[in-house]
Amino acid sequence: KQEVTQIPAALSVPEGENLVLNCSFTDSAIYNLQWFRQDPGKGLTSLLLIQSSQREQTSGRLNASLDKSSGRSTLYIAASQPGDSATYLCAVTTDSWGKLQFGAGTQVVVTP
Amino acid sequence: SQTIHQWPATLVQPVGSPLSLECTVEGTSNPNLYWYRQAAGRGLQLLFYSVGIGQISSEVPQNLSASRPQDRQFILSSKKLLLSDSGFYLCAWSVSQVTGELFFGEGSRLTVL
Secondary structure, X not given: OOOEEEEOOEEEEEOOOOEEEXXXXXXXXXXXXXXXXXXXXXXXXXXXXXXXXXXXXXXOOEEEEEEOOOOEEEEEEOOOOHHHOEEEEEEEEOOXXXXXXXXXXXXXXXXX | OOEEEEEOOEEEEOOOOOXXXXXXXXXXXXXXXXXXXXXXXXXXXXXXXXXXOOEEEEXXXXXXXXXXXXOOEEEEEEOOXXXXXXXXXXXXXXXXXXXXXXXXXXXXEEEEO
16 A cells, blocks of 8 residues: 655744755555645645656746655755745655545745 | 636534535546545545546545536535544546646535534
8 A cells, every 4th residue: 555754744944945845655656746735724736746757847946856766756945935834745646547645744834 | 727616615514414515627628536535633535536427436435425417516425424524625636537637626624513
């Protein structure tokens, strides 16, 4: 059974520092990996999608890498801002129907 | 562009009462549709998914059911709510036949008292 782990569970950094969020999964047979952002009481916003054949994806200040063989992905957020404060979730697609297996998330606080 | 709507946004219901949460997607055809639940202190759990009208797959045996009466409409229901049904319910969609991005709605928060 696929298990997804996110470390750390919580992170606090001063504004301007780079953020590094980790995600690991136990079964490398994934279709893709997706990073989401969740603000308190809100739904999930898709940040980046990495297909299983890709090594990384970039969008603005966000960069996500994928090492399928070792079961790891890392989300980098450059030059963090207070508006980046949120919970970040990673999820892997485990079958062709698009079902996601989620990690528990990393709660990020960026202090001004 | 595609959008997804969920309602109601919040709901407080007594134990034993029925439930109906609705989700609609606009701007796409024949999407895959999903219901997830996020309970306090727990991760996101897939409850149901659907690849077409009337086609529902259940992931977890429980007090809930789902229906897809129209291509872009997905409904989560219960005949009699339990305290353990409290949580944040999220509907999501993806392009069918392609393993791509999932897009989530704003969620419906259910409190069962």
